[in-house]
Amino acid sequence: MKESGQVSLYIEDFSSLMSRIGDCGERAYIHVYRRGLASRFLDQLTSHPGNLDSLQELMDITLELDTRYHEGQKEKVIIKIKPHASLLNKDDKSIGSEKERRIKEGLCNYCGRKHPFGKCFKRPENTQGSSKGFPRKQGKA
Known part of the structure; x- marks a missing residue:
């Protein structure tokens, strides 16, 4: 996943690849999913309270973090106003x-x-x- 990419698209692509590969086990999918995430999520996930034992739970949390990230980016957009x-x-x-x-x-x-x-x-x-x-x-x- 690109640093500026959206998790929703990553989840969609990841789910598509999972269905093609077949069953490799939940832990393997979690490992591969985490490795593909943008670095901005990794610190947040390690400090996240609770266990992230299921892939679906991990996807839901990263989707929530991504939504918060993009909302914060919208707030940072500066509208250029004609000076003076x-x-x-x-x-x-x-x-x-x-x-x-x-x-x-x-x-x-x-x-x-x-x-x-x-x-x-x-x-x-x-x-x-x-x-x-x-x-x-x-x-x-």
Whole structure:
């Protein structure tokens, strides 16, 4: 099983293989099932209270652990929000107080980073004709 894989798919595949192989004994199936699990389950299984004597019980517990794992992953997803959106007007230009703050702190008035406004590589005027968003070089006259 891949580290990012879901246990439900692993159980499905494992059950399919078990039916093809035939009876090898419960302990052998438990051993092979555990060896195929993603490492994130192994520590949790060793510290799990109770005996894991049956394959079905082991499958149920790993399915429960996997569900909790994926729910936790969903909570970690960060929604990207436009930074400083409240500091911009409808045209994405900084409002007066923000403009003053940026000037006072020596920040770019376009993107808010620490470089002069005229050298901002994010400004459309500075990226025309350039490659990969870097400002075009000024040639010698």
